[in-house]
Amino acid sequence: MTEISFVKQRITAARSLTVLSGAGISAESGVPTFRGPGGLWKNHRAEELATPEAFQRDPILVWSWYQWRRKLLSTKAPNPAHTALVSLESAVEHFTLITQNVDGLHQSAGSRTVITLHGDIWKVRCTGCDRVFEETSLNLPALPRCPVCERLLRPHIVWFGEEIDAKKLSLAIDACHSCEVMLVIGTSAIVQPAASFASLAKEAGALIVEINPNPALHDCADVSLTGTAAEIVPQLL
Ligand code: NAD
Numbered sequence: 001m002t003e004i005s006f007v008k009q010r011i012t013a014a015r016s017l018t019v020l021s022g023a024g025i026s027a028e029s030g031v032p033t034f035r036g037p038g039g040l041w042k043n044h045r046a047e048e049l050a051t052p053e054a055f056q057r058d059p060i061l062v063w064s065w066y067q068w069r070r071k072l073l074s075t076k077a078p079n080p081a082h083t084a085l086v087s088l089e090s091a092v093e094h095f096t097l098i099t100q101n102v103d104g105l106h107q108s109a110g111s112r113t114v115i116t117l118h119g120d121i122w123k124v125r126c127t128g129c130d131r132v133f134e135e136t137s138l139n140l141p142a143l144p145r146c147p148v149c150e151r152l153l154r155p156h157i158v159w160f161g162e163e164i165d166a167k168k169l170s171l172a173i174d175a176c177h178s179c180e181v182m183l184v185i186g187t188s189a190i191v192q193p194a195a196s197f198a199s200l201a202k203e204a205g206a207l208i209v210e211i212n213p214n215p216a217l218h219d220c221a222d223v224s225l226t227g228t229a230a231e232i233v234p235q236l237l
Protein backbone atom coordinates (compact mmCIF):
# COMPACT_ATOMS: atom_id res chain seq x y z
CA MET A 1 0.00 0.00 0.00
CA THR A 2 1.35 3.48 -0.80
CA GLU A 3 1.76 6.02 1.98
CA ILE A 4 -1.01 8.13 0.45
CA SER A 5 -3.53 5.27 0.44
CA PHE A 6 -2.55 4.36 4.01
CA VAL A 7 -3.23 7.93 5.17
CA LYS A 8 -6.47 8.05 3.19
CA GLN A 9 -7.64 4.86 4.87
CA ARG A 10 -6.81 6.25 8.33
CA ILE A 11 -8.67 9.49 7.57
CA THR A 12 -11.71 7.56 6.36
CA ALA A 13 -11.76 5.51 9.56
CA ALA A 14 -11.16 8.48 11.86
CA ARG A 15 -13.92 10.18 13.81
CA SER A 16 -11.75 13.19 14.53
CA LEU A 17 -9.19 14.96 12.41
CA THR A 18 -7.16 18.04 13.26
CA VAL A 19 -5.23 20.05 10.70
CA LEU A 20 -2.44 22.50 11.47
CA SER A 21 -1.52 24.73 8.54
CA GLY A 22 1.31 27.20 8.08
CA ALA A 23 2.55 29.63 5.46
CA GLY A 24 3.49 26.74 3.10
CA ILE A 25 -0.16 25.94 2.34
CA SER A 26 -0.55 29.37 0.75
CA ALA A 27 2.76 29.29 -1.15
CA GLU A 28 1.11 27.86 -4.27
CA SER A 29 -1.42 30.68 -4.17
CA GLY A 30 1.58 33.00 -4.66
CA VAL A 31 1.80 34.18 -1.03
CA PRO A 32 5.45 34.32 0.07
CA THR A 33 6.43 32.46 3.25
CA PHE A 34 8.53 34.42 5.76
CA ARG A 35 11.53 32.17 5.55
CA GLY A 36 11.43 31.26 1.86
CA PRO A 37 12.25 33.33 -1.25
CA GLY A 38 10.31 36.59 -1.43
CA GLY A 39 10.05 36.74 2.34
CA LEU A 40 11.83 40.08 2.63
CA TRP A 41 10.24 43.51 2.27
CA LYS A 42 12.41 46.55 1.56
CA ASN A 43 15.26 44.63 3.16
CA HIS A 44 13.40 44.14 6.44
CA ARG A 45 12.89 40.70 7.88
CA ALA A 46 9.43 39.86 9.24
CA GLU A 47 10.90 39.45 12.71
CA GLU A 48 11.90 43.14 12.62
CA LEU A 49 8.44 44.36 11.60
CA ALA A 50 5.97 42.05 13.28
CA THR A 51 6.71 43.14 16.84
CA PRO A 52 5.08 45.54 19.33
CA GLU A 53 8.44 47.37 19.62
CA ALA A 54 8.59 48.01 15.87
CA PHE A 55 5.03 49.36 15.93
CA GLN A 56 5.83 51.66 18.83
CA ARG A 57 9.01 52.92 17.17
CA ASP A 58 7.63 53.38 13.66
CA PRO A 59 3.91 52.66 13.20
CA ILE A 60 3.91 54.14 9.68
CA LEU A 61 6.58 51.64 8.59
CA VAL A 62 4.74 48.69 10.13
CA TRP A 63 1.39 49.79 8.69
CA SER A 64 2.91 50.25 5.23
CA TRP A 65 4.27 46.69 5.36
CA TYR A 66 0.81 45.40 6.27
CA GLN A 67 -0.79 47.50 3.55
CA TRP A 68 1.68 46.03 1.06
CA ARG A 69 0.84 42.51 2.25
CA ARG A 70 -2.92 43.21 2.11
CA LYS A 71 -2.62 44.52 -1.46
CA LEU A 72 -0.59 41.48 -2.47
CA LEU A 73 -3.13 39.13 -0.84
CA SER A 74 -6.06 40.82 -2.54
CA THR A 75 -4.73 39.44 -5.85
CA LYS A 76 -4.44 35.86 -4.54
CA ALA A 77 -6.94 33.01 -4.41
CA PRO A 78 -7.19 29.73 -2.50
CA ASN A 79 -5.43 26.75 -4.12
CA PRO A 80 -6.49 23.07 -4.34
CA ALA A 81 -5.07 22.38 -0.85
CA HIS A 82 -7.36 24.98 0.77
CA THR A 83 -10.30 23.61 -1.23
CA ALA A 84 -9.58 19.98 -0.31
CA LEU A 85 -9.70 20.91 3.39
CA VAL A 86 -13.21 22.29 2.88
CA SER A 87 -14.31 18.86 1.62
CA LEU A 88 -12.56 17.12 4.53
CA GLU A 89 -14.42 19.36 6.96
CA SER A 90 -17.75 17.98 5.81
CA ALA A 91 -16.51 14.39 5.51
CA VAL A 92 -15.18 13.95 9.06
CA GLU A 93 -17.37 14.00 12.17
CA HIS A 94 -15.06 16.13 14.35
CA PHE A 95 -12.87 18.36 12.24
CA THR A 96 -10.70 21.23 13.49
CA LEU A 97 -8.57 23.50 11.34
CA ILE A 98 -5.90 25.41 13.21
CA THR A 99 -3.96 27.88 11.08
CA GLN A 100 -0.93 30.02 11.76
CA ASN A 101 -1.76 31.96 8.60
CA VAL A 102 -3.32 35.38 8.73
CA ASP A 103 -4.15 35.59 5.00
CA GLY A 104 -7.83 34.62 5.10
CA LEU A 105 -7.47 32.06 2.29
CA HIS A 106 -8.98 29.17 4.30
CA GLN A 107 -12.02 31.32 4.96
CA SER A 108 -12.38 32.44 1.36
CA ALA A 109 -12.07 28.82 0.20
CA GLY A 110 -15.13 28.10 2.37
CA SER A 111 -13.73 26.52 5.55
CA ARG A 112 -16.41 27.18 8.13
CA THR A 113 -14.55 26.98 11.41
CA VAL A 114 -10.95 28.12 11.47
CA ILE A 115 -8.91 28.75 14.60
CA THR A 116 -6.81 31.73 13.48
CA LEU A 117 -4.06 31.30 16.04
CA HIS A 118 -2.00 34.27 14.89
CA GLY A 119 -4.87 36.59 14.02
CA ASP A 120 -6.29 37.87 10.76
CA ILE A 121 -4.77 40.45 8.44
CA TRP A 122 -8.28 41.55 7.37
CA LYS A 123 -9.08 42.70 10.91
CA VAL A 124 -7.81 45.67 12.91
CA ARG A 125 -7.82 46.34 16.64
CA CYS A 126 -7.89 49.63 18.53
CA THR A 127 -4.84 50.31 20.71
CA GLY A 128 -7.11 52.39 22.97
CA CYS A 129 -10.46 50.64 23.44
CA ASP A 130 -9.42 47.15 22.21
CA ARG A 131 -12.39 46.88 19.81
CA VAL A 132 -11.84 44.60 16.80
CA PHE A 133 -13.17 45.58 13.38
CA GLU A 134 -13.23 43.85 10.03
CA GLU A 135 -11.28 46.11 7.67
CA THR A 136 -10.70 45.11 4.07
CA SER A 137 -9.96 48.52 2.54
CA LEU A 138 -6.77 48.71 0.50
CA ASN A 139 -6.67 52.49 0.84
CA LEU A 140 -6.31 53.00 4.57
CA PRO A 141 -4.64 56.22 5.74
CA ALA A 142 -0.95 55.86 6.75
CA LEU A 143 -2.07 55.74 10.40
CA PRO A 144 -5.66 54.48 10.59
CA ARG A 145 -7.75 55.63 13.59
CA CYS A 146 -10.51 53.95 15.60
CA PRO A 147 -13.98 55.05 14.44
CA VAL A 148 -15.17 54.98 18.07
CA CYS A 149 -12.38 56.52 20.18
CA GLU A 150 -10.00 57.97 17.55
CA ARG A 151 -6.95 56.19 18.93
CA LEU A 152 -4.47 54.40 16.66
CA LEU A 153 -5.57 51.12 15.09
CA ARG A 154 -3.19 48.18 14.70
CA PRO A 155 -3.40 44.98 12.68
CA HIS A 156 -5.30 42.24 14.60
CA ILE A 157 -2.24 40.00 14.49
CA VAL A 158 -0.29 38.20 17.21
CA TRP A 159 3.17 39.69 16.88
CA PHE A 160 6.43 38.07 17.96
CA GLY A 161 6.60 38.27 21.75
CA GLU A 162 2.81 38.60 22.18
CA GLU A 163 0.41 36.09 23.72
CA ILE A 164 -2.04 34.03 21.73
CA ASP A 165 -5.67 34.53 22.72
CA ALA A 166 -6.28 32.10 25.61
CA LYS A 167 -9.61 30.83 24.25
CA LYS A 168 -8.18 30.05 20.81
CA LEU A 169 -5.19 28.34 22.37
CA SER A 170 -7.31 26.15 24.58
CA LEU A 171 -9.58 25.14 21.66
CA ALA A 172 -6.48 24.28 19.63
CA ILE A 173 -4.93 22.22 22.44
CA ASP A 174 -8.20 20.34 22.96
CA ALA A 175 -8.25 19.52 19.25
CA CYS A 176 -4.67 18.20 19.48
CA HIS A 177 -5.52 16.02 22.47
CA SER A 178 -8.68 14.58 20.96
CA CYS A 179 -7.82 13.84 17.33
CA GLU A 180 -7.11 10.43 15.85
CA VAL A 181 -5.25 11.85 12.87
CA MET A 182 -3.38 15.13 12.57
CA LEU A 183 -2.25 16.68 9.30
CA VAL A 184 0.58 19.19 9.61
CA ILE A 185 0.76 21.15 6.36
CA GLY A 186 3.39 23.66 5.28
CA THR A 187 4.83 24.76 8.58
CA SER A 188 8.48 24.94 9.53
CA ALA A 189 7.49 24.17 13.15
CA ILE A 190 9.72 26.94 14.51
CA VAL A 191 7.14 29.33 15.97
CA GLN A 192 5.75 28.22 19.35
CA PRO A 193 3.31 27.07 20.61
CA ALA A 194 2.12 25.71 17.26
CA ALA A 195 5.47 23.99 16.88
CA SER A 196 4.63 21.63 19.75
CA PHE A 197 1.04 20.82 18.71
CA ALA A 198 2.16 17.78 16.75
CA SER A 199 3.92 16.32 19.81
CA LEU A 200 0.82 16.95 21.93
CA ALA A 201 -1.33 15.03 19.46
CA LYS A 202 1.24 12.27 19.14
CA GLU A 203 1.43 11.81 22.93
CA ALA A 204 -2.34 11.49 22.94
CA GLY A 205 -2.10 8.68 20.38
CA ALA A 206 -2.82 10.41 17.06
CA LEU A 207 -1.25 9.49 13.76
CA ILE A 208 0.88 12.46 12.69
CA VAL A 209 1.07 13.11 8.96
CA GLU A 210 3.34 15.85 7.68
CA ILE A 211 2.92 17.40 4.23
CA ASN A 212 5.90 19.54 3.25
CA PRO A 213 8.43 19.53 0.39
CA ASN A 214 11.10 20.04 3.10
CA PRO A 215 9.88 18.02 6.08
CA ALA A 216 10.50 19.77 9.40
CA LEU A 217 8.88 17.56 12.05
CA HIS A 218 11.55 14.86 11.91
CA ASP A 219 10.91 12.12 14.50
CA CYS A 220 7.50 13.41 15.44
CA ALA A 221 5.86 12.56 12.10
CA ASP A 222 4.59 9.00 11.64
CA VAL A 223 4.20 9.59 7.92
CA SER A 224 5.97 12.25 5.94
CA LEU A 225 4.44 13.05 2.55
CA THR A 226 7.19 14.93 0.78
CA GLY A 227 5.58 17.23 -1.74
CA THR A 228 3.64 20.42 -2.03
CA ALA A 229 0.31 21.03 -0.34
CA ALA A 230 -1.65 21.60 -3.57
CA GLU A 231 -0.24 18.38 -4.99
CA ILE A 232 -0.75 16.13 -1.94
CA VAL A 233 -3.78 17.31 0.07
CA PRO A 234 -6.36 16.75 -2.74
CA GLN A 235 -5.11 13.15 -3.02
CA LEU A 236 -6.18 12.48 0.58
CA LEU A 237 -9.89 12.90 -0.23
P1 NAD B 1 7.45 29.34 7.59
O1 NAD B 1 7.61 30.40 6.56
O2 NAD B 1 8.36 29.32 8.76
O3 NAD B 1 7.60 27.92 6.89
C1 NAD B 1 6.94 27.56 5.73
C2 NAD B 1 7.01 26.05 5.56
O4 NAD B 1 6.24 25.73 4.41
C3 NAD B 1 8.42 25.50 5.34
O5 NAD B 1 8.60 24.36 6.14
C4 NAD B 1 8.42 25.11 3.85
O6 NAD B 1 9.22 23.99 3.59
C5 NAD B 1 6.96 24.79 3.62
N1 NAD B 1 6.49 24.95 2.25
C6 NAD B 1 6.96 25.79 1.28
N2 NAD B 1 6.24 25.65 0.17
C7 NAD B 1 5.30 24.70 0.42
C8 NAD B 1 4.26 24.11 -0.35
N3 NAD B 1 4.03 24.48 -1.62
N4 NAD B 1 3.47 23.18 0.25
C9 NAD B 1 3.69 22.78 1.53
N5 NAD B 1 4.66 23.30 2.30
C10 NAD B 1 5.46 24.25 1.74
O7 NAD B 1 5.94 29.33 7.99
P2 NAD B 1 5.19 29.03 9.37
O8 NAD B 1 5.72 27.78 9.96
O9 NAD B 1 3.75 29.13 9.07
O10 NAD B 1 5.61 30.21 10.36
C11 NAD B 1 5.64 31.52 9.89
C12 NAD B 1 4.84 32.51 10.70
O11 NAD B 1 4.63 33.60 9.82
C13 NAD B 1 3.46 32.06 11.09
O12 NAD B 1 3.30 32.49 12.39
C14 NAD B 1 2.48 32.82 10.20
O13 NAD B 1 1.52 33.50 11.00
C15 NAD B 1 3.28 33.88 9.55
N6 NAD B 1 3.09 33.96 8.07
C16 NAD B 1 1.85 33.87 7.54
C17 NAD B 1 1.67 33.92 6.17
C18 NAD B 1 0.28 33.78 5.60
O14 NAD B 1 -0.69 34.13 6.27
N7 NAD B 1 0.14 33.26 4.38
C19 NAD B 1 2.75 34.08 5.32
C20 NAD B 1 4.03 34.19 5.90
C21 NAD B 1 4.17 34.11 7.29
Ligand code: ZN
Binds near residue numbers: 129
Ligand atom coordinates in the same frame (compact mmCIF):
# COMPACT_ATOMS: atom_id res chain seq x y z
ZN1 ZN C 1 -11.07 52.66 19.98
